[in-house]
Amino acid sequence: MKVDKTRLEFLKKDAVQGFTRTIGLVPVSLNPGKFVTRVKLVRRLCQQDGFAHAGLIAAMADHTAGYASYSLISEANRILTVEFKVSYLKPASGDFLECKAWVIKPGRQILFTEAEVYSIKGTVKTLIAKAMHTMASVPREKIGAKKA
Amino acid sequence: MKVDKTRLEFLKKDAVQGFTRTIGLVPVSLNPGKFVTRVKLVRRLCQQDGFAHAGLIAAMADHTAGYASYSLISEANRILTVEFKVSYLKPASGDFLECKAWVIKPGRQILFTEAEVYSIKGTVKTLIAKAMHTMASVPREKIGAKKA
Amino acid sequence: MKVDKTRLEFLKKDAVQGFTRTIGLVPVSLNPGKFVTRVKLVRRLCQQDGFAHAGLIAAMADHTAGYASYSLISEANRILTVEFKVSYLKPASGDFLECKAWVIKPGRQILFTEAEVYSIKGTVKTLIAKAMHTMASVPREKIGAKKA
Amino acid sequence: MKVDKTRLEFLKKDAVQGFTRTIGLVPVSLNPGKFVTRVKLVRRLCQQDGFAHAGLIAAMADHTAGYASYSLISEANRILTVEFKVSYLKPASGDFLECKAWVIKPGRQILFTEAEVYSIKGTVKTLIAKAMHTMASVPREKIGAKKA
Numbered sequence: 001m002k003v004d005k006t007r008l009e010f011l012k013k014d015a016v017q018g019f020t021r022t023i024g025l026v027p028v029s030l031n032p033g034k035f036v037t038r039v040k041l042v043r044r045l046c047q048q049d050g051f052a053h054a055g056l057i058a059a060m061a062d063h064t065a066g067y068a069s070y071s072l073i074s075e076a077n078r079i080l081t082v083e084f085k086v087s088y089l090k091p092a093s094g095d096f097l098e099c100k101a102w103v104i105k106p107g108r109q110i111l112f113t114e115a116e117v118y119s120i121k122g123t124v125k126t127l128i129a130k131a132m133h134t135m136a137s138v139p140r141e142k143i144g145a146k147k148a
Numbered sequence: 149m150k151v152d153k154t155r156l157e158f159l160k161k162d163a164v165q166g167f168t169r170t171i172g173l174v175p176v177s178l179n180p181g182k183f184v185t186r187v188k189l190v191r192r193l194c195q196q197d198g199f200a201h202a203g204l205i206a207a208m209a210d211h212t213a214g215y216a217s218y219s220l221i222s223e224a225n226r227i228l229t230v231e232f233k234v235s236y237l238k239p240a241s242g243d244f245l246e247c248k249a250w251v252i253k254p255g256r257q258i259l260f261t262e263a264e265v266y267s268i269k270g271t272v273k274t275l276i277a278k279a280m281h282t283m284a285s286v287p288r289e290k291i292g293a294k295k296a
Numbered sequence: 297m298k299v300d301k302t303r304l305e306f307l308k309k310d311a312v313q314g315f316t317r318t319i320g321l322v323p324v325s326l327n328p329g330k331f332v333t334r335v336k337l338v339r340r341l342c343q344q345d346g347f348a349h350a351g352l353i354a355a356m357a358d359h360t361a362g363y364a365s366y367s368l369i370s371e372a373n374r375i376l377t378v379e380f381k382v383s384y385l386k387p388a389s390g391d392f393l394e395c396k397a398w399v400i401k402p403g404r405q406i407l408f409t410e411a412e413v414y415s416i417k418g419t420v421k422t423l424i425a426k427a428m429h430t431m432a433s434v435p436r437e438k439i440g441a442k443k444a
Numbered sequence: 445m446k447v448d449k450t451r452l453e454f455l456k457k458d459a460v461q462g463f464t465r466t467i468g469l470v471p472v473s474l475n476p477g478k479f480v481t482r483v484k485l486v487r488r489l490c491q492q493d494g495f496a497h498a499g500l501i502a503a504m505a506d507h508t509a510g511y512a513s514y515s516l517i518s519e520a521n522r523i524l525t526v527e528f529k530v531s532y533l534k535p536a537s538g539d540f541l542e543c544k545a546w547v548i549k550p551g552r553q554i555l556f557t558e559a560e561v562y563s564i565k566g567t568v569k570t571l572i573a574k575a576m577h578t579m580a581s582v583p584r585e586k587i588g589a590k591k592a
Contacts, residue, residue, distance in 0.1 A: 381528070
């Protein structure tokens with residue numbers, strides 16, 4: 001499927017609103033089926049011991065995988081997360097989190113994605129979490145969503 | 149294992165800081181191995197179509213299950229999420245989200261938990277997500293955490 | 297949805313063929329959206345340390361959840377597993393494994409299920425694994441399946 | 445960690461017994477942290493529509509990831525599956541299934557692994573499932589296992 005540059009630019013902006021604005025998500029690059037994002041690791045995103053909150057990491061992976069999926073579907077459709085699983089390889093701290101997500105199996109109704117989350121401290125990049133998602137592509141009207 | 153009332157009160161307060169303060173998590177009740185929390189569903193916690201963000205729901209379930217686990221372990225230890233899986237039964241909107249999490253198998257090093265997330269709109273309560281987690285109980289010193 | 301008794305009887309028999317015959321799966325009871333099965337725990341189903349193989353437990357949970365789903369869908373459709381997650385609460389031994397699976401959220405295209413697996417030794421029944429699945433209900437023709 | 449050639453040869457043989465003999469698992473190659481296996485896709489391993497049973501695929505991925513983990517731990521320890529998640533990208537048929545599993549994060553107590561399962565039909569190889577596992581390395585005595 002050919003993906004329009006204007007569409008990619010639109011989605012990259014669209015990815016930041018509501019909850020992702022709250023967590024300070026920054027889109028880095030969006031290519032068909034592949035999205036990279038960053039989050040500055042500040043205290044208000046951490047858990048009780050000063051590590052990045054598992055929930056933040058999960059949210060980042062989910063959203064990055066969601067918009068990676070978005071880039072492959074019809075504009076008439078929206079993406080909803082069906083389910084995901086995330087494994088935390090080590091406690092995460094550092095300056096930034098970076099998430100790379102990609103579609104491993106596209107589909108008209110169901111897309112499967114993976115995401116890796118890295119912590120970045122100076123020049124050191126460490127894989128700290130890995131996730132797998134099932135995404136649903138649903139007609140906009142079906143969920144009462146406005147055109148976007 | 150007997151759990152001290154003072155300990156439960158401490159954990160209930162401790163549960164809200166950093167990221168959980170950011171998402172407005174409100175502890176409802178904490179009993180040994182069982183925790184209930186709420187989040188007011190405001191725009192800044194939602195995704196692009198106005199539903200509760202999947203990442204928010206995951207974070208809520210993770211944290212509620214984490215502190216349900218906390219109530220069963222030694223004060224010398226801390227809880228870290230090893231991994232979890234969450235299924236989204238339907239798109240969530242409403243006034244509040246409520247999460248109920250419980251330990252299904254305690255253990256000295258590994259605890260297994262489940263969590264259900266409900267949307268609450270007026271008097272209607274709907275199950276919108278279900279999660280299963282693996283939690284690790286690790287000695288405080290091992291992760292360099294301060295006494296709490 | 298009303299489920300015909302004849303249909304339930306058919307599905308209960310249909311559940312044992314190919315791989316499930318190989319593992320000696322025995323249907324215990326099938327009700328709309330709920331299936332119970334058993335497997336006799338013999339050496340050829342165990343792993344290197346004499347416990348029930350994790351793969352056997354996963355297979356049993358998957359199949360039991362699959363036919364629990366089958367009982368709720370149109371006869372024109374078939375069930376395929378989209379994905380699942382299973383947690384092993386403790387190593388399993390004993391005389392039998394018993395699996396109880398149920399649909400937690402039916403749907404026209406997607407069904408969510410849960411399954412619990414118990415080991416049974418004499419009169420002692422122990423929960424040893426828990427699983428969550430996403431099932432797809434797909435038109436028979438779409439996967440080239442014969443009428444059943 | 446250096447892994448002895450004799451140890452690898454032992455594990456490659458040890459991998460086939462009980463349940464894995466029942467499903468006809470064939471070890472292809474075992475290197476430190478990486479295992480490849482095959483299964484001939486015969487009728488008695490399939491489900492009702494003639495596809496490879498989801499449970500078979502899960503079992504194969506679990507076992508291959510388990511012995512990939514085995515190759516990295518102390519001989520005094522055994523591997524038990526803590527949990528896993530598997531996604532089915534498409535219905536699987538063909539002559540063989542091939543599974544490739546690798547450790548993505550080793551550890552003294554917990555190892556994280558991934559596995560890919562391919563169907564092979566003549567010269568065509570198709571990715572049909574992907575799994576992520578959490579494995580526990582436990583002292584032999586703790587689970588009452590004999591020396592191996």
